[in-house]
Amino acid sequence: MLALTIQEIATVVGGTVHDAVDPSAVTVTAPVVFDSRKVEPGGLFVALPGERVDGHDYAAAAVEAGAVGVLASRPVGVPAIVVADVPAAYGRLARAVVDRLTDTTVIGVTGSVGKTSTKDVLSQVLAAFGPTVANRGSNNNELGLPYTVSRATEDTCYLVLEMGARGIGHLTYLTGVAPPKVGVVTRVGAAHLGEFGSVDNIVIAKGELVEALPARYDGGVAVLNADDPLVVGMASRTRARVVTYGLADGADVRAEDVAVDGQGRPGFRLVFDGERAEVRLRLYGSHQVSNALAAAAVALGLGHPVGAVAEALSRADALSPGRMQVSTRADGVTVINDAYNASPDAMRAALQALADMAAPHGRRAVAVLGEMAELGEHSAQTHREIGERVAQVGVDWLVAIGGPDAGQYAEAASAGGVPVERVPDVASALGTVRAGLRAGDVVLVKAANSVGLQELARQLTEPDAVTA
The missing domain is CATH 3.40.1190.10 (Mur-like, catalytic domain)
Structure with missing residues (x-):
């Protein structure tokens, strides 16, 4: 973070300083964070109201953890820059940093x-x-x-x-x-x-x-x-x-x-x-x-x-979790964790990668797919097209997780000759996949982030997940 005093920040965001003895003498030198668990000494904590928790309730803890102040919508009993709209002020502060x-x-x-x-x-x-x-x-x-x-x-x-x-x-x-x-x-x-x-x-x-x-x-x-x-x-x-x-x-x-x-x-x-x-x-x-x-x-x-x-x-390596992260277990099962999110184009690309990794070595290709999200009226047809793609690339076993759209995967893939197991939720999927995996399989795990398949992918890569 560029060094800026509490008073300088208040000026650029249009806020008022509260509960600070000398705001011109206190300098922010570490990142400005909106998660109190990520506060660094010398940083600034952004208190955001939420549906379940209110960031203002964590203001004192953030200061205790090293934050020199808080960006807030009301006084919080510790040094704070109070503004009418916290997210907008956060953006104005970022613009001031970029300009410098x-x-x-x-x-x-x-x-x-x-x-x-x-x-x-x-x-x-x-x-x-x-x-x-x-x-x-x-x-x-x-x-x-x-x-x-x-x-x-x-x-x-x-x-x-x-x-x-x-x-x-x-x-x-x-x-x-x-x-x-x-x-x-x-x-x-x-x-x-x-x-x-x-x-x-x-x-x-x-x-x-x-x-x-x-x-x-x-x-x-x-x-x-x-x-x-x-x-x-x-x-x-x-x-x-x-x-x-x-x-x-x-x-x-x-x-x-x-x-x-x-x-x-x-x-x-x-x-x-x-x-x-x-x-x-x-x-x-x-x-x-x-x-x-x-x-x-x-x-x-x-x-x-x-x-x-x-x-x-x-x-260059893969850096972000859940995006084509590949790991191989002691039994030779390779898990492709691409479960952070899923669009139709990304799903097609991941299925092709699965085929490219399995086919040259005669390994079994397993696709563990949850539903995609935010496709509107095109959702059913798009899921059906992905199910067809499962068959086209030569997947050997499909585990389809979820409701009606997962059913579209299952029906289309099955029509293309792919053995299919359809399960209602992630918990069921984990047991089904663990029971059905064979040593040497290549497994793709992919779905919309809301489905929660990253945890399934993580558990599949655990040492105690070795198959017989």
């Missing part, structure tokens, strides 16, 4: 699918060229973004910000909190279709990122996926320099000779401006090629050399 980070390049990343993985790869690539701060996990909303910004310091060269949207105008707000110089749009898909209402609305919302970029003459760079017509079509909505990436021949940054090894990890030749360099990813799934190209396009667009970018890509 004069030597930091802010990069925004959005898209219906792939934004977290792209952000994770990009943060590791840019770290090869200078100190880099990025969202942890998916802290990509009006609270997570200010928190991430508050982790930046004067030494930060690159601030990589995943930006999520659940409606039109959300990205306009987030880019107002942290104006990016570089913007990446990965893909437009059906994720959150029920909330957006239509794909057209998703295009409008995601394109708000490139609209917020500065002109090319001021260093603005829009990084767009050339393999998605809806994304590359956003070029007309920005004044920034456009750099495209993808497998398409016309892409500025592209991959040649893509091949997936026997463990499901892709490699390719990175091509940019007539130069080429080999990349061998440590990530699983052929869909990671697109994420890697997006990261490469940012680094190359910022002027870093092709060879160094390829080396950095080849060292």
